[in-house]
Amino acid sequence: MQRIAIDMDDVLADATGRFLDYLTTRTGVEVTKQQLWGRDWADVTDIHRSTIRSWVYEAGFFRDMAVLPDAQDVVQKLQERYEVFIVSAAMEFPLSLKEKLEWMAExxxxxxxxxxxxxxxxYMIKADYLIDDHEKNLKPFEGTPILFSAPHNANLTGYTRVSTWREVEQLLLPNAVEIVRT
Amino acid sequence: MQRIAIDMDDVLADATGRFLDYLTTRTGVEVTKQQLWGRDWADVTDIHRSTIRSWVYEAGFFRDMAVLPDAQDVVQKLQERYEVFIVSAAMEFPLSLKEKLEWMAExxxxxxxxxxxxxxxxYMIKADYLIDDHEKNLKPFEGTPILFSAPHNANLTGYTRVSTWREVEQLLLPNAVEIVRT
Incomplete structure (x- = not known):
């Protein structure tokens, strides 16, 4: 059975959406994900990057993120055909550990x-596929990297790109799609 | 550079010692590590295994464990010749995550x-060596497994066994030992 490693932030969980929510509630500035697509924070708001970055260290930031559309359904389907690991670079944010575990359980x-x-x-995770939004994770990965679209990677090339969980399904569960089609 | 994965509980951290401390402070029963060696909890105390097990779910259990002798010195030396990852099966105990990270930082x-x-x-960790006290981790590991002695694995055979961090040093840094000898 092949193994898939799946990232959390901006792959399963809407991390960007959480930043945008905080931006609105904390500063009154409203920015849509579409406006941010392929741009830097500095292009869409005067709020300093360090302020935006500081929110991830706040308790609760990771706990109440939205699930990205269809992630639950497709991950569950992937489990039938692959060994699925969720792999999150959570160590950078100590408060996130428990919140991320609770989020997964929910x-x-x-x-x-x-x-x-x-x-x-x-890079020391042994898997056949890694679905991630960051090149720093995809580049040194020894299996097949799959780039999940996020505003910050819109201009990144050289990777198989998926923009939705339905695209992940089409890519990794092609037979399932065929069954639906017949 | 070869990669070593190192477990925490009963390898870097004196988890058994922590259980024995809790046993004394919570129940008044005094058991030494030597008495427990190669035996079950039931052989050395009437306190039920489930009671002992319950302590790991208490806040603080993992935070104040003692470091096993020479672990710091040898891990630091290993870092000069190997890529060292600390790999702990912490997910079972949500409260332990932050405590273990703080413990490592300290x-x-x-x-x-x-x-x-x-x-x-x-088993999905790609490394050349895994130093661990549990057969469930060592057996499916694809690199070279190294069994770190603990009371519960005293009777386990079939693995390269180390009982102290100085033995790890001799096994994985033989040149360093030679330099000391000349």
């Missing part, structure tokens, strides 16, 4: 805790 | 957070 209760990994580097 | 400040991994299964 939204992905079908993922056993033995298949959740919190780490820094990801 | 006692192993020379281990960057990018090299710390909290997981369940360990």
């Amino acid at each position: 939204h992905f209760p079908f993922v056993d805790w033995r298949y959740i990994v919190f780490c820094g580097h990801k | 006692h192993f400040p020379f281990v960057d957070w990018r090299y710390i991994v909290f997981c369940g299964h360990k």
Whole structure:
């Protein structure tokens, strides 16, 4: 059985959406994800990057993120054909560890805790696929990297790109799609 | 550079000692590590295993463990010749995550957070060596497993066994030992 490693922030969880929510509630500035797409924070708001970055260190930041559309359904389907590990670079944010684990238990209760990994580097994870939004994780990965679209990677080329979980499904579960089509 | 994955509980941290401390302070029963060696809890105390097990779910259990002798010195030396990852099956105990990270920062400040991994299964960690006290982790590991002695694995055979960090040093840094000898 092939193994898939799946990132959390901006892949399963709407981290960008959380930043945008905080931006509105904390500063009154309203920016849409579409406005941010392919741009830097500095292009869309005068709020300093360090201020925006500071929110991830606040308690609760990771706990109440929205699930990205169809992530639950497709991850559950992937589990039937692959060994699925959730691999998050959570160590950078100590407060996030418990919140991320609680978040997984709430939204992905079908993922056993033995298949959740919190780490820094990801290149020592042995898997056939890595679905991630950061080139720093995809580039040194020894299996097949799959880039999940996010505003910050809109201009990145050289990777198989997916923009939705339905695209992940089409890419990794092609037979399932065929069955739907017949 | 070869990669070593190192477990925390009963390898870097004196988890058994912590259980024995709790046993004394909570129940008044005094048991030494030597008495427990190769035996079950039931052989050395009437306190039920489930009671003992329950302590790991208490806040603080992991935070104040003692460091096993020479672990800091040898891990630091290993870092000069190997890429060292600390890999702990912490996901089972949500409260332990933050405590284990704080414990690492206090006692192993020379281990960057990018090299710390909290997981369940360990077989998807790609490394040349795994130093661990549990056969469940060593057996499916694809590199060279190294068994670190603990009371619960005293009777386990079939693995290269080390009983102290100085033995790890002799095994994995033989040249360093030679230099000392000349």
